[in-house]
Amino acid sequence: MDLTPDSDDPPPEVTWAVRLQASRLVVREPNKREVPYPLDGKAFRLGRAEDNRIIVKAEFVAAHQLRFEPTGVGDGYRVRDLGGPCSLMFNGHQVPEHELRHGDVLRVGDPYTGSFVTITYQRLARTLAPSDDQQVPRCRLDLPEVTIGREGCELTLASLLVSRRHATVRALPEGHEVRDLNSANGTFVNGERVQQSKRLARGDIIQVGPFKLVYDGRSLDSYDHRGAIELKARRLMRVVGGGKVILDRVSLAIQPREFVAIVGGSGAGKSTLLGALSGFSRASEGDVLVNGDDYYANFAAYRGSIGYVPQSDILHQTLTVDEALRFTAQLRLPEDTGDAEIAARVERVLADVDIEDRRTTRISELSGGQRKRVSIAAELLADPSLFFLDEPTSGLDPGLEKRLMYTLRRLADGGRTIVMVTHATANIHQCDHIAFMADGRLVWFGPPADALQHFGVRSGDFADIYTKVDGDAHESHPLVQGELRTEYGRWREAHERGEPSLAELWELRYRRSDARTRYIVERLAGGTRAPAVKPSKLTTSQQNRSATSLTSMRVGAVTPEDRPEPARVSAWQQWLILVRRNIRLLAVDRRNLVTLLLQAPIIGAILVLVARPTALQDLQSSHGRLVLFLVALVAVWCGILCSARELTKERAIYRRERLANLRIGPYLLAKFVVLAAICLVQSVVLLSVLAIKVDFSAAVTTFTATGPVAVVRGVAGLGFFGALLVTTFLSSLSGLGMGLLLSSTSSTSDRAMSVVPLVLVPQLLLALALVSLPAGLAPLSYVTSARWAMEAFGSLTHLQPPRDFAACTIPGNPLSCPIYPTVDYDPSTAHVVEVWGVLLAYTALCVAVAAVVLARRDRER
Numbered sequence: 001m002d003l004t005p006d007s008d009d010p011p012p013e014v015t016w017a018v019r020l021q022a023s024r025l026v027v028r029e030p031n032k033r034e035v036p037y038p039l040d041g042k043a044f045r046l047g048r049a050e051d052n053r054i055i056v057k058a059e060f061v062a063a064h065q066l067r068f069e070p071t072g073v074g075d076g077y078r079v080r081d082l083g084g085p086c087s088l089m090f091n092g093h094q095v096p097e098h099e100l101r102h103g104d105v106l107r108v109g110d111p112y113t114g115s116f117v118t119i120t121y122q123r124l125a126r127t128l129a130p131s132d133d134q135q136v137p138r139c140r141l142d143l144p145e146v147t148i149g150r151e152g153c154e155l156t157l158a159s160l161l162v163s164r165r166h167a168t169v170r171a172l173p174e175g176h177e178v179r180d181l182n183s184a185n186g187t188f189v190n191g192e193r194v195q196q197s198k199r200l201a202r203g204d205i206i207q208v209g210p211f212k213l214v215y216d217g218r219s220l221d222s223y224d225h226r227g228a229i230e231l232k233a234r235r236l237m238r239v240v241g242g243g244k245v246i247l248d249r250v251s252l253a254i255q256p257r258e259f260v261a262i263v264g265g266s267g268a269g270k271s272t273l274l275g276a277l278s279g280f281s282r283a284s285e286g287d288v289l290v291n292g293d294d295y296y297a298n299f300a301a302y303r304g305s306i307g308y309v310p311q312s313d314i315l316h317q318t319l320t321v322d323e324a325l326r327f328t329a330q331l332r333l334p335e336d337t338g339d340a341e342i343a344a345r346v347e348r349v350l351a352d353v354d355i356e357d358r359r360t361t362r363i364s365e366l367s368g369g370q371r372k373r374v375s376i377a378a379e380l381l382a383d384p385s386l387f388f389l390d391e392p393t394s395g396l397d398p399g400l401e402k403r404l405m406y407t408l409r410r411l412a413d414g415g416r417t418i419v420m421v422t423h424a425t426a427n428i429h430q431c432d433h434i435a436f437m438a439d440g441r442l443v444w445f446g447p448p449a450d451a452l453q454h455f456g457v458r459s460g461d462f463a464d465i466y467t468k469v470d471g472d473a474h475e476s477h478p479l480v481q482g483e484l485r486t487e488y489g490r491w492r493e494a495h496e497r498g499e500p501s502l503a504e505l506w507e508l509r510y511r512r513s514d515a516r517t518r519y520i521v522e523r524l525a526g527g528t529r530a531p532a533v534k535p536s537k538l539t540t541s542q543q544n545r546s547a548t549s550l551t552s553m554r555v556g557a558v559t560p561e562d563r564p565e566p567a568r569v570s571a572w573q574q575w576l577i578l579v580r581r582n583i584r585l586l587a588v589d590r591r592n593l594v595t596l597l598l599q600a601p602i603i604g605a606i607l608v609l610v611a612r613p614t615a616l617q618d619l620q621s622s623h624g625r626l627v628l629f630l631v632a633l634v635a636v637w638c639g640i641l642c643s644a645r646e647l648t649k650e651r652a653i654y655r656r657e658r659l660a661n662l663r664i665g666p667y668l669l670a671k672f673v674v675l676a677a678i679c680l681v682q683s684v685v686l687l688s689v690l691a692i693k694v695d696f697s698a699a700v701t702t703f704t705a706t707g708p709v710a711v712v713r714g715v716a717g718l719g720f721f722g723a724l725l726v727t728t729f730l731s732s733l734s735g736l737g738m739g740l741l742l743s744s745t746s747s748t749s750d751r752a753m754s755v756v757p758l759v760l761v762p763q764l765l766l767a768l769a770l771v772s773l774p775a776g777l778a779p780l781s782y783v784t785s786a787r788w789a790m791e792a793f794g795s796l797t798h799l800q801p802p803r804d805f806a807a808c809t810i811p812g813n814p815l816s817c818p819i820y821p822t823v824d825y826d827p828s829t830a831h832v833v834e835v836w837g838v839l840l841a842y843t844a845l846c847v848a849v850a851a852v853v854l855a856r857r858d859r860e861r
Helices: 270-278 299-305 320-332 339-352 370-378 400-413 448-454 463-469 485-494 503-509 513-523 538-552 570-589 590-610 622-643 648-660 662-692 719-745 748-763 778-783 785-797 829-859
Strands: 023-028 035-038 044-047 064-068 077-081 087-090 097-099 105-110 115-123 132-142 145-149 166-170 176-180 188-189 198-201 204-209 211-215 217-224 230-240 244-254 259-264 285-290 307-308 387-390 415-419 434-436 440-447 697-703 707-714
Touching: 023 400, 077 087, 087 211, 087 230, 087 339, 105 400, 105 778, 115 400, 166 204, 198 299, 230 513, 244 270, 244 299, 244 513, 259 307, 259 400, 270 285, 270 370, 270 387, 270 415, 270 434, 270 648, 285 440, 299 307, 299 648, 307 440, 320 339, 320 648, 339 370, 370 434, 400 513, 415 513, 415 707, 434 448, 434 463, 434 503, 440 448, 440 503, 448 778, 503 513, 570 590, 570 662, 590 622, 590 662, 622 662, 622 719, 622 748, 622 785, 648 662, 648 719, 648 748, 662 719, 662 829, 719 748, 719 829, 785 829
Parallel strands: 259 415, 259 434, 307 387, 387 415
Antiparallel strands: 023 035, 023 115, 044 064, 064 077, 077 097, 087 105, 105 115, 132 217, 145 166, 166 176, 176 198, 188 204, 204 211, 211 217, 230 244, 230 285, 434 440, 697 707
16 A cells, blocks of 8 residues: 555645735845845845845845836836846846846856856736747638748748748648648647648647647647747656666656756666656656657657757767867758858857857867867757756866856756756756656655755755665664654555665655645646647547647557657758768878778788789689788778777767767768778778789789680779779778678777677688688688688689698699689689679678667667
């Protein structure tokens, strides 16, 4: 029997508090609780000096910082900045003055220390519930066709998540249909993506970027959700192998423009909760709602509105800040976004995170805090309304941590809902609320200052909360004997055996607290943020359809197949951008580029030392076969080394871009093409160096049963050297494919490199060039690309097939020794081309399997 109130439904009666004053200011200084100041319709000042009506002690505030004046309209007020070291900020931007409306949050902040004084304006008979979505003008459907897009359309929706020409609504004999115009982020009707066109019914909701359009049969009512994202979670659970629960019935509600931190000790479930809320690693059970929509079911529709910054850096360290942001913008913004728009957007996000002066600096040369801000800037490019960050302050010194929290606070004020995981609590008062996790349980959700009182921490240090929630709650524990006595007794009544954890008892206390009722129960019971549809004008089926799209649907266990497809983008365009980026990455990483390019001449020089000048002219000698086999092995080796670390070294970047709109095909093929160019250069250099000593003449005399015969080796149009070069290049490509496959299956670069010998040794032993295999095992050689490379080399050079001299029937007679099983050095052009095709197929298979591995990992998130 569970005696705790586990339901998230509201109590039978919920009374909203009404302000007794006409209006008031609520002031909060750093590390202090809120203080209300009723207003009486008279002008006054705020500052540090004693002659101010509202006195604040923060050192960064001027003696006379702000002046509040009545507007003369009702009980309204206007605020003016009187100057000083710090400026008045509203919605994340500096303003000289501002006319106040209910719920406005003003801040006086010090960018150098990252500290704020927060001032909230409240008016009579208002509650703190979020304001309605901003409604933009209605679009009447009087024309035969109405175009929706970012600019130059009948219905203009100003957002970079909207393509320039995004969709059209066409008139039909009865009603209308919506048609997607191959937009980058898609058009959705009631949460389902429009593939080509879809007929509309009254009450249908069309989603285009951050806008929702309600169709009533004759017009579209547009609602802009930017800056108005509300996130609700009900009873989230995540169960991993062995039935272990790492997220246990967590519910919370985050309102628009709130800055929420998820805190707790190691293994408390912080990142698990963030993954469930963001959709990056989904909950096994529970509801996640965004503005009333089922977030998981409609994830594709909200994909472009999400910003996600993982713990690892999500930009290439060798690029400059400007280069990295431009490439990211090209990948994430619609294809029709012009260079000028991208440049303007980059300028804007750099200003938002206050790092304009570092735009030409390599990311690797930035400090830890600056790199975090650049990662945040990359996420701001698409102007997301919902922002998730996993340990953004990790590894930062206290000063940088405070400034980063200052930046996040400004971004939240600027219209974003921000959820952050952190283990650092020194600057936690910058947040509106904290979600304190312990043992996978939510033990507090509410304002930071109230958390100290809830846990009985009088020192003011949040670190003291960690010690109070960690460990087992045995009967003799001081907390059980003291403040948790009641909770322990209730737990013992419901459980005959075992001992609870302290986290369970604190969860029991929070579930029965007024804070949970105010910040979770009442918020979850509040109306959804979705646009309202009048049921009286709709049929029952239409009402049901609208309700389904605007209210929650039970998630339950989410299978991999339920994951949404990536946003539809041009594979060709993505491939071009990725190719340009990969070329730039190679060009700026000169040490790696030089290492790759020097491999071939160095190894070629070593081969020159051991090769004879006539190695390819004496067709009866095994020396020529040895030289060619070494060339094949080196080619495969170079290909593997080019690519074995290519995917693992940017795994965090790949995962983030994949969550946005990256397609696996263009990603792998862009890697392949650029690295293939390196392989081609290596192949040319390798054979050119070898040609310094070895005679590559095409004409040669071979001996047959009828006597000596002069032949000219090679393939028509390529010649002998050209055909050898093609074989070397294709061998290197096969190694490149194997390297990409290794990289896709390895978690780290070191692990990928440790597996390389396990791939190369079979190439050496199973290639049927130096060692024979029993007839039954010989087919194993088909799985090694060196075997096919050696067969192409042998056929082109007209070599005698290798023989097993240990199995000769007539001692001393080489002709009586059996040829290696399955080896065929047929010199015909048809056979050579066939073997080349096998090498190409081998490479394609490796790349295809790598793509499957990457896709499977995506589904397992």
